[in-house]
Amino acid sequence: MIPLYTRVVAIDDVDDHLQKIVWGLGKAGFCALPFRFEDGKLENAPAQPLPGIRIVFTDIHLVGGGPNNEKTHAANIIKCLKQIVAPGPYVLVFWSQFPRDSDNIAVLIRERAPVAGLMPPIGHAAIDKNDVFKVAEPSRSEDFDAARLRDLILERISSFMTLAVAASWEDRVARAAARTTNRVFGLVRTAAAPTGDWENLLAFLACEAVGQHEARQELIPALDAALLPLLEDQLSLIGREPEPAAQDVQNLLDIVSAERRPACPASVTKSQLNASYLVEEFGADTDLPMWARGTVTALGSSFINSGPFVRAFHHDDATLIRQEFATRELTDDERRSTKLHVVEFGPECDHVQGKVSTHRYLLALLVPVPLMGAFTGVPKDAKKAPSTLRYRNDSVMDIGKITLAVSLPGEWHLLVSCRCFMALAQKTAVDGRPVFRLRRALMEEIAHRYTTHARRPGVMRFHD
Known part of the structure; x- marks a missing residue:
């Protein structure tokens, strides 16, 4: 219902x-x-x-x-x-x-x-x-x-039972948002001037969440960042309240209760799921800067192999792709089918506090799915893929197969190097086009890979 x-x-x-x-x-x-x-x-x-x-x-x-x-x-x-x-x-x-x-x-x-x-x-x-x-x-x-x-x-x-399940979920989210508002207002309801204190409290929370400078620039996203933890908490509580009517969820229960694990519908590809869960593709009319955290920017042709490019990465694009990503030699056509990108990877705390003085951009490469064997250790004449994929080095992270509906047709893998990056001053752009952003959970996974595998401390040791 x-x-x-x-x-x-x-x-x-x-x-x-x-x-x-x-x-x-x-x-x-x-x-x-x-x-x-x-x-x-x-x-x-x-x-x-x-x-x-x-x-x-x-x-x-x-x-x-x-x-x-x-x-x-x-x-x-x-x-x-x-x-x-x-x-x-x-x-x-x-x-x-x-x-x-x-x-x-x-x-x-x-x-x-x-x-x-x-x-x-x-x-x-x-x-x-x-x-x-x-x-x-x-x-x-x-x-x-x-x-x-x-x-x-x-x-x-x-x-319309499945629609009822979805509408019930939307209703729970709305109730969680209402409870969040009630909870925040409850802190000031006994004040002499509750409305004024409520405004001041919301302003304080917005600044604490993202920093005063960022809150001035983008107040609504700042409020979202401040209230989201409470919203998620309230949603988890509401999830234990009475569920939708049994007849509404019966079809879903039958599917998940079957002996075999439910399969993804044939109409939905895994690359579409990855694109929905892991990235947010920008629309044609989106005007976002490349220095926003997690933004993936396609490098422009005038920047690739330019003096600043070579100074940043110490190689031209062909050498860089071979040394950082490819596990075998590439033909010119194979190399041209890949797309060089960078991922903004400034520290989250600096972004939150508005203290980013230098933006770090991790090198990334979009690889078409048919060419992935050249980046995972599969010999060119291999009859079948090996049971274990072997990337160029431990710092390379494959975010998975994705479909980009707006910018590029086909299916792609985004490979991110956690050891190869360039640094630019605050709000400094290079020739390139922001095409999508990595969602927060994925950025946390990249940060873990970056700190664990690519930037571990070490000293020289001498042995007999």
Whole structure:
């Protein structure tokens, strides 16, 4: 069951019908966001699509033309959904006096949504307006069966069980965020001026989390950094509260309880999973500096093999790739298929406190998957890969196979050298383009490799 008080959307072109579905949704325990469709557009449409909208109730026939003009009706619904629904899973519940048209309209929407730049719904259902009031007659309050509408709403959405599990998780995160706010405010609630002290406390926490200089530049991320530990703690507590309804999670329980371990769906590659969990790819319109912690920058052609490049790494690119990464000689075409990058690796404490005077950039190399044998000790004429991969040296870390949807087609491995780096003064850039960033947990793993394997202390010893 979708959690109570979840936000849902209702769309209709008749004001009275819109009020009725909103009333029924309220009776069913949902927070309805009503939108009226008039003169070919939504009234008071949101400036941006709304994240977290999982259910949309909509009339099928938002304009005249009768039930036979299905393409026009589907196009109008798609137009509304593009304005309201952010990319993600959602279902449509058609609220119509012609519910028999719902299957055909749903097929048209699924066919045309990708072309329109809309993610298609993952399911649909229908509610007949005639079941709860007399559509063809003048509306009177005594004709409207709100209880019946409530029951129909709950019945129609009960079949979307996996969506209910996801919505329940989103609800727990929202409740954890609310508890975090309550916990912080609880520290000042007995003060003489609680509102003022609350503001000062939030400002103090933001500065303590990232440093005053950084908080001035980016206040909202600073607040996120300050409150995230409390949020994670509260989420772990909420996780022990009553779980979603048993029937909602039964399918998942059946899968995880099977004798064989669940397999990753064939539609999802491991490289896509790695890209989702380990990195965040920047969009085409992202304008982030290369000196932000964990940023991976593709080095530009004017910098590679330039004087500053050779001074930083002591070699040209061909020699550098061979000495740091490759386990056999590369042809010119093989070498050109790889991409030199650097990973910003300034100390986290310096980033937090705004004290970065020198940025350290670890050398990294994007290697196409078919060429990985040349970087893992596989002879060129080998019939099969060895059981144990052998990288060039202990400092090389392979973050795994990733797919970059925006910057580069295909599947890649990012190899990071934890012993080869260049240092630049604060906020000094070289020719290059930031393409993605490594997530915090991965940066911690690289830091462990860096300190354990690449920068261990040592002294000269002399033996007989």
